[in-house]
Amino acid sequence: MFEEQIQMVDLHGQYLRFKEEIDAAMQHVIDNCAFINGPQVKTFSAHLGEYLRIPYVIPCGNGTDALQIALMALELEPGDEVILPAFTYIAAAEVVALLGLTPVLVDVDPRTFNIDPQKIEAAVSERTRAIIAVHLFGQSCEMEKIMALADAYHLYVIEDNAQSIGAEYTFPDGRVQKAGTIGHIGITSFFPSKPLACYGDGGALMTQDEALATRIRMIANHGQECKYHHKRIGCNSRLDTLQAAILDVKLKHITAFTEARRKVAAHYDETLAACEQFVLPVRSPFSTHVYHQYTIQVKDANRDALQGLLKERGIPSMVYYPLPVHHQEAYGSISRISGSLDVATRLCESVLSLPIHTEMPIEQQQYITETLVEASSKLALK
Incomplete structure (x- = not known):
């Protein structure tokens, strides 16, 4: 038996290594008492956008919220179909069902565990509106083929990048993009065990599209266009300022x-x-x-x-x-x-x-x- 306890993820050990930086960042939030939508949220959002090379990053409460907000922003209607892998965490199917949409389950590649583009095409029907591509365990789905299918059938693509933030996708022409920045909307989770993690719940959405970014921000903030003026149905989903401060430290590493x-x-x-x-x-x-x-x-x-x-x-x-x-x-x-x-x-x-x-x-x-x-x-x- 090994003398020291072996862990799947050593959160405490990582914290001790960066304790001084993290404690200082948290103390700064506490000293200023800007606990909701404090300046650290905006700062972290900007830094994450720079890292991912994408113009719009909208933090939210958690990864599941991010998936739901993404689908809401695409303005799908009850009965519309969303294709997703059968081998994944339940969150993707959960938010599809909660919005009255139909999950369409397809098989995955036996080697990479990611959704199989050939199975996506076979699943498309006249009711299909979107694909959720889950980048499982740390590497990207085959996005060039998925985006080609989306273009051919006029579908939206949401990238669930909760497990693969930082992975880079190389297109056949040599272009390189970060996973989560290729589809119409990318989402991630900052759950404590994730590659980029906070000390509680947290998430974010990212997009290249300014109009989608505006819609996403509005939905995540009660559907408000401005305070007390609710242009659309929304929800209350925001990244805590303390968590943003922690994430901004960890993003550097x-x-x-x-x-x-x-x-x-x-x-x-x-x-x-x-x-x-x-x-x-x-x-x-x-x-x-x-x-x-x-x-x-x-x-x-x-x-x-x-x-x-x-x-x-x-x-x-x-x-x-x-x-x-x-x-x-x-x-x-x-x-x-x-x-x-x-x-x-x-x-x-x-x-x-x-x-x-x-x-x-x-x-x-x-x-x-x-x-x-x-x-x-x-x-x-x-």
Whole structure:
């Protein structure tokens, strides 16, 4: 057993490394008592826009709010269809359903876990209005093909970039854009475990379109055009000033955070390559990977056995996600399923995410991989 407790994400260790900067930023907010829409929110929004190379960033309360506000800004109507992957967190389907829209579930690429563009095209109907492209685990979906489909069928594209902020997408012509800035609207979450994270809830939307940005700001602020004048139905969703101050500190270090996770991923890649029981995560040729998760597939229905062995050795792991969207009780009767969802179903039975974070010492990495190599041999003999 490893002496120090191994964690999926070491939030406390990261905080201690930047304690002086973070404490000072928080104290400044407290001293000035501008807790709602304080100047730090505007400052962080501007800095995030510079990092992402996009003109409009609108902070909000959390990533799920961001998805809902994005759909509201597109002015879809009840019964309109929104295509999304069957293998993802439930938030995308949730906001589609809450707005009276129809989730259309399609399968994903078995290697990258991201939505399969070919399956998107097969799912388009006369009621289809939008696609939610979820950039899962740290790398971008195949946006060139998705945007081409959107143009051909006159669809909107929302990029859910909560897990992949900082990833870069390279188009066939050599252009490079940050994930989340390619579609009509991008969204992200600042949930504490995310690549860019605060110490509570937080989120943001981003767009290249000034008119959409104006609409998004209005919706996030009770639909107000100006105070007490409500031009459209909206909601109350804002990023807390304290969280904005924390995020502005962390944004300065996001490149270093990404490189630290990539080093852990490279160690996993090198030491686990010969383990025949595991399928290691694939790096897409068109996207960099920021490794929000390092997710393997475990062969021969041995995932649960492996997770049990790791737990016995003090190594945490997580299953993202144990049920595909179409197997969730709340969504079975309201969703439209397009084609076979066999890949999504199989992934839910075989994926396992390993510890990966910015503070992982090499000794922990070695202990984890040595345990995994040993476990792979045991599982192969079963």
